[in-house]
Amino acid sequence: MPTFKTIDDLDVTGKRVLVRADLNVPIRDGKVTDTTRIDRSAQTIRDLAEKGACVVVCSHFGRPKGQRVPEMSLKPIVEPLSKALGNMAVSFADDCVGPAAELVVNGLAPGEVALLENLRYHAEEEKNDPDFAQKLAALCDIYVNDAFSSAHRAHASTEYIARLVPAAAGRLMQAELDALGKALEAPERPVAAIVGGAKVSTKLELLGNLVEKVDMIVIGGGMANTFLFAMGTEIGSSLCEKDMADTAREIMEKAAAAGCEIVLPIDAVVASEFKEGAANETVSITAVPKDKMILDVGIASAKAVIAKLETCKTLVWNGPMGAFEIKPFDAATNFIAQAAAQATKAGKLLTVAGGGDTVSALANAGAQEDFTYISTAGGAFLEWLEGKTLPGVAALED
Template structure:
């Protein structure tokens, strides 16, 4: 990855700093129900404010499709952000450009924090319109991108504006890029990747990139069923993309050629119904009843996977091994997650995980704060694993 500048490379005292954040947080009854993204953003905003900058926060929220919508206003998020900033006052501007934004910034004192109204109230934002980006850029002296989760979109506030102002990465963006670079671009080997989820059709690019980057690739969830089917295993009524068998065989052939070992389940927990507490049994992978479905990996597979992790230096994780949301089919995912967490805490592995289901699974396992880094970026994290160049990151590169 090319070098990028950070807050360490700029003097922000007395300057107006435009911070692209991701304030697209979940809401319930008009209030923020999960402040994780706000809490992660807080260090960048606090550092800028403490150094005497006027801190102006920009973000999208929801899908207003270029029109003003009260339900998509960032006003209640600004109030929640104040809490994440330990009570530091956060002002709010009724628009993200023009007189409302300019007057709100004018009224801000050095060290103050202001949230601009939803960028996506303007259709030009998602169109990456240069004139809209210029309307944003005239509001500040410096641009800080701290929204890796939006970096895969070439929007005016993530890409075009970075061409118009001196631009650096915020602390959250810096952490994300450093963690992903250490895990995928310049990893300590051997590297093991866990890739799970329902379908391989949605992760073909990811799998294609992984087999050329990692030494071992663990496949779980419905995705593993398709690979087993491609190897001639009867997977019963399990979720399986039978039409993707040729693609699975191609991936296995390419993995073998590149020296990447693919690890599939050797046993499975099966049931006739997918419901909490459903009667289940553990069977060898070649003995799945025709009327049963695989819902989790079995103890032999768990033992093999923990042994594999014992022999590596870097672990990448995207996707669960089973239907962890339904008891008792999270056993495999939770067991492996806890083992990776233990090795991480002992300094034996660098562990990086991401993706919505993955973050939820690690949280359920109680280890979401015990990995080296857990990304909340979603789509941007996946596109990075796919080897794609992210517009919001490319705009920050120094060469």
């Protein structure tokens, strides 16, 4: 487990604290349509303001590629950020470095908050440029990284600046690292992983890392078809990466050597077409008709997974079990997610999940409130599951 300072380890009274947040939120017609990331960032900003810091918030937004693109300004974030902070006033600086930023930052009194313009208006941000990091550091006495979702990128505002001023993790970063540490670094065993989604090819490194760390991997989604095909099972017209069959067999051999059980479907929901409410039937995994495709795992598979989870203490989840976007092919994902949520509520299971489709699938199942932790970090969550060092996290380590 990395050891890092948190904002509780710092004396921030009267200090200028630069908070790297992730405020890259969806905006339509100049209005924020989903405030989740803003709401999640609010606790760190509020805590620092209450401790008497002059809080300076910075973030990237979109991909302006070093140009000032008006549609990618952070100005529309000011109002929802103010609201998330309990209607606290938020000043806005028209740039993130230089005179415009300095004027706003130097005008802050203890307990006040300012938001800087899009970091990526400067190409040097993504190049992790030392001079640009120096300009950001000139705006603060202390640096707090609260953007785990950007921690897999070595950028000036996520990595280099932490070498220049005292650095700590914000509340969101701290919660994420604590949850991930409990799930894989020092977990209560047995540990299960559910890995779903369409393609084995996108999750090779993840599977390679997990077989060394968990006691069982439940494979679902289109990925499971590739494993079944590799074992010689007829999968009809199902989505399958046939060129990955050798790789699937290698993963199974590696798992066997590591004492990690690979759990594959024993039955499947099949249909002739991929559309909502398509006529479907549940068949044994050894009886998939040649002209049909697997769109979900069957009820026997789902019950078998739940029975296995009852023997586990920790669950890491990335990817749905079926084509959850269209009914009724969300049934197995919903059934397993609801059971995992119940076990979490009862204190029997620690559950950590992440990745875009996973977050949507758990929301669809109505299970997200009861999971121990759901990461909205996407790429950073995946790279962490793959066992990679995240530059933004490494930069905070003592």
